[in-house]
Amino acid sequence: MLRTIKVASAILTCCAVFSGTAFGQAIQKQYVADFGVAFTQATATKAQRGLIGLDISTGKMITNNLSLGLAIGYDVVSYQKVQGINERLSIIPILAKAKYYFTIAPLMQVHAMVGGGAYQMIPHLGVDPVGGVWKSEMKAGGVAGVGFDYWLMGNQGIGAEFEYNFFDTGAPSLFSYFAFRVNYSIIKM
Amino acid sequence: MGKNRIGVLFGIFVFIAAVSGCSQEGTLVVKNDGASEFKGTVENTQVTIDPGMSYTTSIYIGKSLAIVGPTDIKVPIEGSSITKRLFRDELEIKSNETSVYPIRDDVGACNFTNTYSLAINELSIKRCDGSTFGPNLVERNHTIGPGTTRALQLDPGCWDILVNYGRQGLLDTVEAVPIDVGTIIHVTWVPGYVYTPPTLSIAR
Numbered sequence: 001m002l003r004t005i006k007v008a009s010a011i012l013t014c015c016a017v018f019s020g021t022a023f024g025q026a027i028q029k030q031y032v033a034d035f036g037v038a039f040t041q042a043t044a045t046k047a048q049r050g051l052i053g054l055d056i057s058t059g060k061m062i063t064n065n066l067s068l069g070l071a072i073g074y075d076v077v078s079y080q081k082v083q084g085i086n087e088r089l090s091i092i093p094i095l096a097k098a099k100y101y102f103t104i105a106p107l108m109q110v111h112a113m114v115g116g117g118a119y120q121m122i123p124h125l126g127v128d129p130v131g132g133v134w135k136s137e138m139k140a141g142g143v144a145g146v147g148f149d150y151w152l153m154g155n156q157g158i159g160a161e162f163e164y165n166f167f168d169t170g171a172p173s174l175f176s177y178f179a180f181r182v183n184y185s186i187i188k189m
Numbered sequence: 190m191g192k193n194r195i196g197v198l199f200g201i202f203v204f205i206a207a208v209s210g211c212s213q214e215g216t217l218v219v220k221n222d223g224a225s226e227f228k229g230t231v232e233n234t235q236v237t238i239d240p241g242m243s244y245t246t247s248i249y250i251g252k253s254l255a256i257v258g259p260t261d262i263k264v265p266i267e268g269s270s271i272t273k274r275l276f277r278d279e280l281e282i283k284s285n286e287t288s289v290y291p292i293r294d295d296v297g298a299c300n301f302t303n304t305y306s307l308a309i310n311e312l313s314i315k316r317c318d319g320s321t322f323g324p325n326l327v328e329r330n331h332t333i334g335p336g337t338t339r340a341l342q343l344d345p346g347c348w349d350i351l352v353n354y355g356r357q358g359l360l361d362t363v364e365a366v367p368i369d370v371g372t373i374i375h376v377t378w379v380p381g382y383v384y385t386p387p388t389l390s391i392a393r
Contacts, residue, residue: 043258045251078252127233131251131259164257178254 025101025109025151026061031188032069033058036161038181042077042089044131045171051076051088053179059099067099071115077177078130089130091177092120093165095143110148116141119167132171139175141167147183155187213250215282217264218243223294224371229268236268238292248282260284271298271340272371294371297345302338305379307355309333317347317365325353343368352378 026032034057041050053076059069071093078089097115104110120138123130147161161183166176221227221238228237236244251259260283267277272294280290303309310332313322326341333339341350350363361380368374376384 041252041254043252043254045259045262046249047252050252173259176257178257 025103025107025149026067026187027064028061030061031058032061032067032185033188034071034159034183034185036073036181036183038073038075038161038163038179040075040077040177040179042130042175042177044078044133044175044177045173046128047078047089047130048080048087049078050177051079053077053181055093055179055181057097059097065101067101069097069099071095071097075177075179082126085126086124087126088124089133090122090124091165092122093141093143094118094120097143101149107151108148109151110146113143113145113147113161113163115143117143119165121169131173131175132169133175139167139169141165141175145179147181149183149185151185151187157183157185157187159183159185211253211258213253213258213260213284215248215250215261215284216245216287217248217280217282218245218287218289219266219292220289221270221292223270223272223292224373225271225273225294225298227268227270227273227292229266231266232264250282250284253284266290270294271300271342272296272373274342296342297368297370298373299341299343299348299350299366299368300338300373300375301333301341301350302375302377303333303335303354304377305354306335307359308335309352309354309378310358311351311353312339312341313351313353314341314343314348315351317349319349322349322351345370350376352380354380 036055038053038055039050040053053073055071055073057069057071059067061067073093075091076088077091080087095115095117097113099111099113101109101111118138119141121133122136123133143163143165145161145163147159149157149159151157161181163179163181166174169175219231220243221240224240226237226239238244248264250262253259261281263279264282265279269275273292274295280288282288311325312327313325315322327333345368348366348368350366352361363376363382363384366374366384
């Protein structure tokens with residue numbers, strides 16, 4: 001976890017040095033909403049192949065580069081079909097996120113993101129718990145990620161994001177999952 | 190700029206997705222180094238392993254991405270044999286490695302066969318230097334009928350065995366049965382039986 005925080009801090013510092021704005025990107029006091037579809041995969045003991053995640057987030061640009069916002073989603077991070085039964089571990093992340101945008105071209109930005117909040121686990125599992133999760137409960141955790149955005153028509157954009165989520169389930173090691181997400185974004189005045 | 194940079198960034202994400210979720214597996218070998226058949230469970234699977242034989246299985250650890258994710262897992266192993274007390278243990282299985290769990294005897298045993306014509310009602314044991322016999326080792330309503338065998342798990346040492354048989358509850362004692370770890374002593378009982386260690390013969 002410490003390593004993840006260090007990497008995220010380094011990325012944010014890097015972004016701060018190369019800050020700037022360009023046409024077709026959100027600026028201070030504007031709102032940005034993201035609608036994402038993701039491939040989500042648990043990186044934990046007994047995790048099976050991941051599946052899909054649906055997420056929505058909204059943030060306000062505090063400066064031309066920094067946004068603060070909220071995100072919620074539904075991520076199926078482990079899934080297998082056993083004798084006609086869909087065994088799965090789903091997670092609902094409810095997170096506060098800070099994103100720092102770094103402009104690399106007139107219509108293009110990359111961003112780094114950190115956040116924290118609550119993770120509601122919803123297991124429908126067979127014999128083996130995944131990453132020590134075997135009952136529904138809510139845990140506090142964190143998230144870090146990087147991504148890019150391509151603004152198409154002034155106030156709309158598409159992008160992709162790689163996100164790493166982690167929280168403590170009481171198992172010997174931290175529970176984690178990642179999401180590779182494709183986003184559709186809208187800038188609202 | 191456009192297309193080249195977008196292509197590079199898109200390629201990075203596709204690469205991340207492609208390497209995502211690598212399965213981690215290890216191999217577990219449970220080797221029966223004991224003198225008797227082992228019966229138990231290995232990671233919730235029932236197994237029976239003959240003496241000197243092994244049970245090999247692949248253990249699924251989980252998914253990982255690069256350096257993130259599990260590289261080992263603890264697997265429960267439990268069971269017993271006539272020369273091994275019931276145990277429950279865990280063995281750490283590491284990714285891409287083979288871990289061996291040896292089952293070693295920790296007690297001895299006596300295979301007590303009733304070769305008499307009457308059923309045995311009770312069996313009790315005591316140390317040879319002890320003064321009183323212990324509780325009945327035969328379950329209620331489960332007498333040892335003629336021609337049947339009952340295995341007694343015993344600590345190392347010298348043991349006397351008290352036999353209660355027949356409807357009149359007649360008593361007989363088998364004295365000085367020597368038990369060592371990993372050895373199985375065979376007693377073919379009839380009233381008046383005297384245990385004699387097997388003699389070694391040298392074939393010419």
